[in-house]
Amino acid sequence: MIDRAKLTEIYARERQNFVARHPTSSAAYGRSGHLFGQVPMTWMNKNAGGFPIYLERARGNRVWDVDGVEYVDFALGDSGAMAGHSPDATVAAIQDRIATQGGITTMLPTQDAEWVGAELTRRFGLERWSFSLTATDANRWAIRLARALTGRPKILFNSYCYHGSVDESLIVVGPGGEGVSRPGNVGEPVDVRITSRVVEFNDLQGLERQLAHGDVAAVLMEPALTNIGIVLPEAGYLAGVRELTRRHSVLLINDETHTFSAGPGGATRAWGLEPDILVIGKSIAGGIPMGAYGLSAELADRALARSDLDLVDMGGVGGTLAGNPLSIAATRATLEHVLTDDTFKAMIDTATYFAAGVQSVIDQHCLPWSLSQLGARAEYRFASPAPRNGTESAASADAELEDFIHLYLLNRGILLTPFHNMALMSPVTTIADVDRHHSVFEAAVRELAGG
Numbered sequence: 001m002i003d004r005a006k007l008t009e010i011y012a013r014e015r016q017n018f019v020a021r022h023p024t025s026s027a028a029y030g031r032s033g034h035l036f037g038q039v040p041m042t043w044m045n046k047n048a049g050g051f052p053i054y055l056e057r058a059r060g061n062r063v064w065d066v067d068g069v070e071y072v073d074f075a076l077g078d079s080g081a082m083a084g085h086s087p088d089a090t091v092a093a094i095q096d097r098i099a100t101q102g103g104i105t106t107m108l109p110t111q112d113a114e115w116v117g118a119e120l121t122r123r124f125g126l127e128r129w130s131f132s133l134t135a136t137d138a139n140r141w142a143i144r145l146a147r148a149l150t151g152r153p154k155i156l157f158n159s160y161c162y163h164g165s166v167d168e169s170l171i172v173v174g175p176g177g178e179g180v181s182r183p184g185n186v187g188e189p190v191d192v193r194i195t196s197r198v199v200e201f202n203d204l205q206g207l208e209r210q211l212a213h214g215d216v217a218a219v220l221m222e223p224a225l226t227n228i229g230i231v232l233p234e235a236g237y238l239a240g241v242r243e244l245t246r247r248h249s250v251l252l253i254n255d256e257t258h259t260f261s262a263g264p265g266g267a268t269r270a271w272g273l274e275p276d277i278l279v280i281g282k283s284i285a286g287g288i289p290m291g292a293y294g295l296s297a298e299l300a301d302r303a304l305a306r307s308d309l310d311l312v313d314m315g316g317v318g319g320t321l322a323g324n325p326l327s328i329a330a331t332r333a334t335l336e337h338v339l340t341d342d343t344f345k346a347m348i349d350t351a352t353y354f355a356a357g358v359q360s361v362i363d364q365h366c367l368p369w370s371l372s373q374l375g376a377r378a379e380y381r382f383a384s385p386a387p388r389n390g391t392e393s394a395a396s397a398d399a400e401l402e403d404f405i406h407l408y409l410l411n412r413g414i415l416l417t418p419f420h421n422m423a424l425m426s427p428v429t430t431i432a433d434v435d436r437h438h439s440v441f442e443a444a445v446r447e448l449a450g451g
Contacts, residue, residue: 002401002448010447011404017411018049024066025054046418048403048410058085060428063415071415072433074423079258082283082376083338084426090286093333097326104326112332113323116292119335123265124256126278126294131323135257135281136164138293139220142277143168145295146218146251148309149302156210156219156250158201160390162227163220163255163279171198173391177206200389201225202233204240211248218251218277223267226258228393229420230372230379232386233271242274251299253277260284261351261424262375264344270375286338288330343427347376350425350434354378357438365445379422408444409437 019026029051032038037045044052053065061084063073076082083090098104117129132138143155143166157163159173160182171192174180179198181188197216199206210216223238225231245252254275256266260283263270268278276299281291295303303309321327355378359371362380370386372379381387383396406416414437416423423437 003450004400006450007400007404007448011400011407014404014407014411015049018407021069021411022049022051022053022065022067026051028054028066048407048418053410060084060086061426061433069413071410071413072436073415074425074429074437075415075417076424076426077282077287078417078419079260079424080282081287082261082424082426083286083334084428085287087286087334087338087427089333089337090288090330093329094288094326097329101325105321105324107320108325109323110325110328112325112328116328116331116335119332120280120292120294123335124268124278124280124294125265126275127297128295128300129292130295131328132281132291132293133289133322133327134164135255135279135291136166137322138279138281138291139163139166139169139253139255142253142279142293143218143220145299145303146253146277148306149299150217150249150251152215152217152250154195154197154213154215154217156197156199156207156216158221158225158390159198160228160394161201161220161222161225162258163222164257166220168192168195169220171196173198173200200391201231202237202388204237204244207241208244211244211250214248216248216250218253219245220253220255222255222257223259223262223271223273224374225390225393226374226377226422227419228390229381229387229396230374230377230422231389231393232372232374234388238271238273251276253279256280257282258377259374261347261377263348264339264341267374283339284334285327285330286334288327290327290331292331338427344376347425347427347429350429350431351376351378351423353431354423354425354434354437357434358441361438361442361445364442365449367445376425377422379420381421404448405441405444409440412440412443414440 056064056066061073155168163169170182170185171179172182181192197210252275259267278294355373362369368384370381370384382398387393
């Protein structure tokens with residue numbers, strides 16, 4: 001359906017326009033000889049223009065680069081800025097903590113921490129909470145607890161899942177349905193098959209076969225895949241996962257770091273899920289580094305009753321900065337005043353409007369694409385029907401087409417998540433912002449179609 005020669009021609013034009021429009025970013029990138037890969041984190045090299053735009057400032061759902069170009073931001077830090085950039089309530093709490101109260105890192109608890117724990121319980125249902133600086137760290141500690149409490153060595157994942165840089169999770173389904181190390185895995189400490197098992201998302205039969213080995217401590221999963229593109233659960237799948245994990249005495253860990261977009265209590269509350277452990281991060285502190293993991297009361301009591309587990313000295317996760325007063329204050333303000341139940345409803349309504357508009361363009365041009373929505377997040381895919389598991393999702397990728405659309409949008413002031421065609425709505429994203437995206441998106445599709 002896509003004229004590849006035309007795609008290559010238009011993409012080359014957009015690259016030229018991008019370079020001409022961003023001389024300051026280009027120069028900054030060229031000077032970055034002391035940075036590994038020329039950027040603060042090597043994933044920042046995932047860009048469609050040949051170099052990244054450099055940030056000058058951000059506010060709400062707008063960012064401005066060093067060349068003075070303004071963008072409507074649908075990336076929002078890949079969920080880290082779901083609350084919008086620098087929301088007033090979060091900024092006020094941060095300023096008060098630093099300037100008035102003082103004490104950013106003290107190794108002492110604050111009373112705000114119990115408020116945050118109670119609010120997370122209200123939203124997600126898990127009764128006991130602990131904090132880290134990232135969801136990756138929270139996942140690592142959840143895995144250690146699962147192994148300690150079950151006496152089993154392996155963790156089961158979905159193929160092409162994303163749980164940060166957790167070593168055990170970098171496993172995909174290979175030939176014959178068994179696990180292999182994910183392509184490109186950098187410096188794996190051991191063969192990932194020693195620590196992990198893997199199945200495809202939406203495959204209950206595969207899950208049952210792997211759990212039957214009797215060596216799995218926990219299933220660590222997103223209720224919907226996100227980082228390989230949104231892959232939604234089929235009817236009955238998540239209930240089946242819960243039934244199988246209970247039957248095989250395996251703990252279930254829900255990673256809601258990205259699926260928090262499903263609602264104020266993530267997919268867990270929206271879909272009535274019952275995990276034993278829940279992990280979340282990124283968005284709950286309005287952009288300040290923060291992660292959390294919650295346990296059922298029964299699991300927490302079992303862990304605390306174990307005299308052989310050193311939960312005081314060896315139990316710390318994230319070091320001296322975890323649970324620091326600044327992160328906790330930012331989390332309370334964000335959950336209490338910004339990412340509220342009412343706000344989520346408005347964000348999801350905006351995402352529904354976004355999804356309907358994109359689907360209309362897809363239908364109008366008879367494209368073999370699809371649209372997936374996860375609460376306040378939506379994504380268009382270069383496949384129809386939408387992929388049902390991670391391997392299908394990875395196979396549907398079209399790097400040139402994705403880069404073209406991203407760059408076409410970027411050159412016209414629209415910023416998408418760089419890793420896929422995902423758009424996230426913040427509390428301040430407007431219908432006018434969505435209409436602006438749709439106008440540019442339709443123009444890009446029309447050019448490809450020769451209209």
